Structures are given as structure tokens and as C-alpha cells.
Amino acid sequence: MMNALKHKTFIGISTDELIKNGYQPSVQIVPAWFGLRTNLECVPEVCEIEITGKSQFKLFINGESVLSGPCRSAREIAYYDTFDIAPWLKAGENRITVQVFSYPEIPSHTNGENGPHYCFGDSDGPAISVNGKLGDYELDDPANWHVWLDKGQHFNNYNIFMLGSNESVNGALALENPFFCPEWSESATLPATVVQPSSYDFFGARQGKIFQPRPIKLLYREAKNFDAWQTRTFAPNTKESFVLDAGELTTAYFRIGLQGGIGSKVQIMYAESYFKKDENGMSYKAIRDDATGFIEGICDEYIVGGDTVYEPFLFRTFRFVQISVETGTEPLTILPQAYIETAYPLGNSKKPHFYDPKKEKLYDVAFRTLQLCAHDTYEDCPYYEQLMYACDSRLEMLFTYAATDDLTLPRHAIRLFGSSMQKNGLTQSRFPSREEQTIPAFALYFILMLEDYVNQSGDTEFVRTYIPTAERIVETFLSKRTESGMLAPQGYWDYFDWTIDWSKRFFACTPSAALDGESALQNLFFVYAMQSLCRLLPLFNRKDLAAAYSAECEKLLQLVEERCWDNEKTLYREGAFTDEYSQHTQIYAVLTGLADDERAKAIMEKVLTDKSLVQCSFMQRYYLFRALEKAGMYDRTEELWQTWQDFIDLHCTTFPETPYSPRSDCHGWSALPLTEFANG
Numbered sequence: 001m002m003n004a005l006k007h008k009t010f011i012g013i014s015t016d017e018l019i020k021n022g023y024q025p026s027v028q029i030v031p032a033w034f035g036l037r038t039n040l041e042c043v044p045e046v047c048e049i050e051i052t053g054k055s056q057f058k059l060f061i062n063g064e065s066v067l068s069g070p071c072r073s074a075r076e077i078a079y080y081d082t083f084d085i086a087p088w089l090k091a092g093e094n095r096i097t098v099q100v101f102s103y104p105e106i107p108s109h110t111n112g113e114n115g116p117h118y119c120f121g122d123s124d125g126p127a128i129s130v131n132g133k134l135g136d137y138e139l140d141d142p143a144n145w146h147v148w149l150d151k152g153q154h155f156n157n158y159n160i161f162m163l164g165s166n167e168s169v170n171g172a173l174a175l176e177n178p179f180f181c182p183e184w185s186e187s188a189t190l191p192a193t194v195v196q197p198s199s200y201d202f203f204g205a206r207q208g209k210i211f212q213p214r215p216i217k218l219l220y221r222e223a224k225n226f227d228a229w230q231t232r233t234f235a236p237n238t239k240e241s242f243v244l245d246a247g248e249l250t251t252a253y254f255r256i257g258l259q260g261g262i263g264s265k266v267q268i269m270y271a272e273s274y275f276k277k278d279e280n281g282m283s284y285k286a287i288r289d290d291a292t293g294f295i296e297g298i299c300d301e302y303i304v305g306g307d308t309v310y311e312p313f314l315f316r317t318f319r320f321v322q323i324s325v326e327t328g329t330e331p332l333t334i335l336p337q338a339y340i341e342t343a344y345p346l347g348n349s350k351k352p353h354f355y356d357p358k359k360e361k362l363y364d365v366a367f368r369t370l371q372l373c374a375h376d377t378y379e380d381c382p383y384y385e386q387l388m389y390a391c392d393s394r395l396e397m398l399f400t401y402a403a404t405d406d407l408t409l410p411r412h413a414i415r416l417f418g419s420s421m422q423k424n425g426l427t428q429s430r431f432p433s434r435e436e437q438t439i440p441a442f443a444l445y446f447i448l449m450l451e452d453y454v455n456q457s458g459d460t461e462f463v464r465t466y467i468p469t470a471e472r473i474v475e476t477f478l479s480k481r482t483e484s485g486m487l488a489p490q491g492y493w494d495y496f497d498w499t500i501d502w503s504k505r506f507f508a509c510t511p512s513a514a515l516d517g518e519s520a521l522q523n524l525f526f527v528y529a530m531q532s533l534c535r536l537l538p539l540f541n542r543k544d545l546a547a548a549y550s551a552e553c554e555k556l557l558q559l560v561e562e563r564c565w566d567n568e569k570t571l572y573r574e575g576a577f578t579d580e581y582s583q584h585t586q587i588y589a590v591l592t593g594l595a596d597d598e599r600a601k602a603i604m605e606k607v608l609t610d611k612s613l614v615q616c617s618f619m620q621r622y623y624l625f626r627a628l629e630k631a632g633m634y635d636r637t638e639e640l641w642q643t644w645q646d647f648i649d650l651h652c653t654t655f656p657e658t659p660y661s662p663r664s665d666c667h668g669w670s671a672l673p674l675t676e677f678a679n680g
Contacts, residue, residue, distance in 0.1 A: 012127030049132035061088035171305025261332025373668030425476030513575025582614035
């Protein structure tokens, strides 16, 4: 293992050089290549390097992309990967290149120059940090690196709800990887220089990012092929398109070989599903592989500048890929290439034995769903935001515990959310994220994560650091009350679930009582999280605080009982001043113990049968199952699996975001079979 203390500098391009070449890194995305070549008499058995980059990088060894990074982190952290490049080295000349994109620290919403929302910007431009030795070259010496700015790479748009960035590449101008070319022109390079001399100075003042080793496993990379992709030649001055089917949804680096056809335009569209049109002309998803429909989705565009293999900078999410070709005056030949599937290596080590093939299918599709929502962090969905939201992640962590032996990714999630505390006393709803967002209830999911982790691992020392964070969240909620003594809304978006009824209210996805100022659901969910913390606190010598918080729980439960119980309907209203009723409030009345024994059974019977109640979407079904379990009615969950089966019947290979009109066909919170079928 190398001495990581050497790993203290970033090599980049001076601001003066960037400005001279027409780039303003504070407001623009800057694409660059860093290159080094050397001769080796023989290939070493092991050649480990440590590497990271700002803002994102992709490492190529002799023209082959082998690693992407860095691992997602808090703004001040630079995680570096330790990676053995020996398998790609050869005797003779070796070429090492690093493709780097720097994103502006202050994003622009008008021109799309902002980069992925999960990636913090770096306004000093593209940079790499590499430690190790290759032949006679010390890799941390800027004198050994050449740098090119890439004028042919552009991103048309980065939007949080349409992540894909629409990469646009002009092959005639793009470098594409200088080492694909037989000649490497050093005359076009810029000088590399140290742009961050040290993480800390002698007096402990931080100068830049703090270097830390990658805290999770490297993502797996597996080459896979489209079954029906064959070499195709397109005549001059023609327009044609064709669709490739991967057979299942995947997250992968798509690749396409291009030969001849200089000036041709190639559009690559990635889709989770075929679409149909309804009577109003709106697109919808039916049978996912029904080829009588049409493809729509995120696109990359490439203008052919010569023979090459094109691979987008970021991985894409797709089952179907539509290739549209518009040739110029030359014929273009497209050569099939394997795509490189990538995700976090969860390992399905706890899959039970199944006697029911239908349940096994549900389990397998659920695991695929979880797998594709796990990369450098958990993600809500891989096709759109790719952001780690707390409510999604708490469920994904539970699914991980049920299906695998992995604790690393859950620890990483806790570590990141624990570092996201805001001045308002609440952790961010999603993190890492270049834009702060507060959804109050999502801070409570962070508390639930802590107890889940201790229950699974027994590791209280890891959690100890985050107990003060949990306490601050609780105190923030307790500090804001209505005149009745119930907790008042915190004054942010009070999202709770993607229900049909709540979504109609200006996309609010929150009970009406939360908008009026006093919500039974919000108070009950707070109690549910605080009860979790009260079970943890005695492990950290905080028995008195646990007793005080337990007393607060009892007071809030009594207030909900007095103000929200409806004797006529024998249900809990959403608030004292509303006649809205939901499955959600009944569920948390049972989970908190406010309703128990026969009342709990009677309430849960209505939850299952009364369709006038606001219905849970997928994200709250786990809690519905827990309430049925607590009420002694878990056998009734059998009737609830039809919703998941319906998506199997529609040929989904992962489970979608919602039970109705799903935006995303792969959403981690929908992988519920992993916990419920854990014992087969």
C-alpha cells in the first residue's frame, strides 16, 4: 500500500491559461484530457495507483476506459481510488489518459452549465491527483503530464428531473481520447501545474479538498452484448434508425463503433420502455417491450469526425437504445460494441430458497431494482435524478440488510447524511447535492437509519458520532408548536408520499392538514422516529434524555387522540380541522402504539378495504406491511402483491416509482419483496 500522505496535490491548468483559451470555469463546464506515455520493458504483476479528479474523471489505459470517479462525497472531501492498472499495461509504449470535466461551483439554470446535481462544482477548472509510479515516471509530478482542452465536447442541458445531460460531441473537434489516435501531438498541449498545494497548511487551515480513501467498494464493470446488433452500413445522404433491446434494464456505459461517414450525425436515445399515445396525445407506458410503440428519452448526439469508438462520459440507464443516423456524402458503417454494465457490487448472498416461482420472480426483479439504484451512493432512480434521498435510502438500506451481507454502502449513506446538517437544524433531504433541499420528514428518516444499522451490525461506535445530529433534529421539531401543543410544520415542502390524491394538489404530495398548520400524520411520524431514538439513547449513556423524549411522545400521542380521532368513522382524521383521511395516518397510529389491540385490527381492516382513504404509493408500502404485522394481520399482505405482479405482466424487469403512471421504471423504494420474502 502506498503512502497516502503523498496524495496531497491536485494537478490542473492555471486560471490564466483557461481564460486565454476561452473558458470561464466559474460559470462553464470545462472538458479536458490529461495524458502521459512511457515505455515498459516488462509488465509488472501489480501496478497500483491512487487517483481522483475534479469534478469528475474517467481513466483510460491504452485506449480502454477502466475506471470512473471520484466516489460521491461531501463538498470538502476528495475520495481517491486505489486501482491496479497492471491488467491493461503491455510491454513497449503505454498511454495513460484521464478525461476530466470540471463543473462550475455556482450553477447556471439558463445555459445548462452546471453538471450533475449530485456532483459539487470546482470553479478552478479540471484537475487530477495521481499517486504512484509507472516505469520511470512519478505520477504526482506535473512535469510528466500533458493537458488538452477539448473543444468538441458539450452538454446541452443538466436538469434535475432529466439527468442525462444530452451530451453532444463533434468528432471533428473533439479529442475523444488522444491515445485512440496513432499520433499524439504534444504541440497542442497546455502546461500542467499544481493547483492545490496541500489540503492543510502548517497551522491547520484547510486550503482545498481533504483527501480520503474511497470508503466503499469499486463499482463492478461487466461487458454485455445486445443480441441482435450486427454491423450495418448506411448509404450516403440517408436517414435511418433502429432499436436495440438489452433484454432487461441496465445502467451501463454504452459504446458504438463508427467507421467512415465523416460528417454523419448519430443520435443515441436511451429509454426504459416503449411508449404509446393516449386519446389526448400524452405518452404512457404499457407492455414495456411492445415494439408497436415508440421510443422517447434522453439523447446523446455525435458528429462523426473519423473512425472511433464513442462512449458517453457518464453511464446511461436503458433497456432500449434507438440509433438514428443521418449520413452526409460518405457511407457510414456502425460496428457493434459491448456495453459495460456498472453498479455497486451488492452480491445477492441471502437469497432464500423459493417454492413459489411467482414469488421468486418478484424477489429477483426487486433485487435488480435495488442493484440498479446503487452506485457510489443509493439513488432514488438511475434514469433521472440519481440523487440519494433519505426516505428512499432508509428503505434501500433495509432491503440491503435483508438480501446481502454488505454494511459498507449503508455506512456511507449514514456518513453522508450525517454531514449534511443545515443551519435550520435539519439534515438535507438529498445528499450529496449541489442544491440544498429541506423536506422536514426526511431528517427523521436519518434517525431511523441509525437504529436500523445498530440492529443489523451491533456497531454502536460508528453511530455514536451521529447521536448529537439526531438530537438536534428532534429539538428542531420540538421547538415549533401550534397553540394546541402539537408540532407545527417547519415551513418547507412537507412531501410525504406520491399519492394520486395528494399529487393533484399542486404536486404537493402532502396531507391537507399540513398545509393548514396541524397534521396528525406529521406528528405521528415524528413520534415514530423519536421512539426509535429513545431506544438508542440508553446505549450512549443518555437514559434521562430518552425518558424526557418518551414523555414528549406520550403528550403528542394524547393530543392526536384528542384532536384527530373520529368516533363516527372510527379513524384518525388528517388534522383537527379537516375531514381528510388517509391510510398513512392510520398506519402510524398503529406503529406508534396510539392504536393497539382490537382498535389496531379494526383500523387496519379499514386501511385494506376502505378505498375512500388516501392510498399509499410504493414508498409507504413497507410501513403498511409493518403496521399489519404489528396488528397481527401480516397474513393479509398476500393480497397486496398483485400490484407488483401487474408490472411483471407488463414485462418490467425492475419495479417502477409508483403503482400508477410511473415516471421511472426503476425506483429503489419499490424493492419491497426483498424484506418480505427474506425467508422464502
